[in-house]
Amino acid sequence: MPALFLIFAMRNLRIFCWAVASSLPLLAFQCGSAASEPAPDCAASIQTKIAELQTLPKGNPAYEIWQYAYQGRKVYLVTSSCCDQYITLYDECLNVLCAPSGGLTGKGDGRCPEFYQLSTDRQLVWRDPR
Structure with a gap:
């Protein structure tokens, strides 16, 4: 039973790591575009x-x-x-x-x-x- 749990956890960890790694470029783009926006005209x-x-x-x-x-x-x-x-x-x-x-x-x-x-x-x- 513990070995089965370990295999399940490792598979989910790989999926989680893949999701985080693939979203990093999107996060970097979001930060870059927000920083380049002009200040509000007030x-x-x-x-x-x-x-x-x-x-x-x-x-x-x-x-x-x-x-x-x-x-x-x-x-x-x-x-x-x-x-x-x-x-x-x-x-x-x-x-x-x-x-x-x-x-x-x-x-x-x-x-x-x-x-x-x-x-x-x-x-x-x-x-x-x-």
């Missing part, structure tokens, strides 16, 4: 955020949007108008990534505590002129 998204902030009452301190390079992509840090509010980090399409600072502790939501140490290329995009 240039108008930051303008949408600016328009949204302009509809709010004047902040003290004034609202600001800063652009950074972080984890290989362009991100936007949007400041809050007052104390104990999160400073929110967005991707290019304005999806919330995390809050690196602000809140009751001043340390954000804890999802990206390394943001200020790892981010580069800081540029002011917009500051509320009101």
Whole structure:
């Protein structure tokens, strides 16, 4: 009985190995094509955020949007108008990534505590002129 089981297991192992080996070129092609796709066109998204902030009452301190390079992509840090509010980090399409600072502790939501140490290329995009 054990010998029969061993023969069955070896046959299935060979089939499994063949299936994995034959699918590797397809996986490599998939990865290569995904890497060559252009970044999503979300240039108008930051303008949408600016328009949204302009509809709010004047902040003290004034609202600001800063652009950074972080984890290989362009991100936007949007400041809050007052104390104990999160400073929110967005991707290019304005999806919330995390809050690196602000809140009751001043340390954000804890999802990206390394943001200020790892981010580069800081540029002011917009500051509320009101």
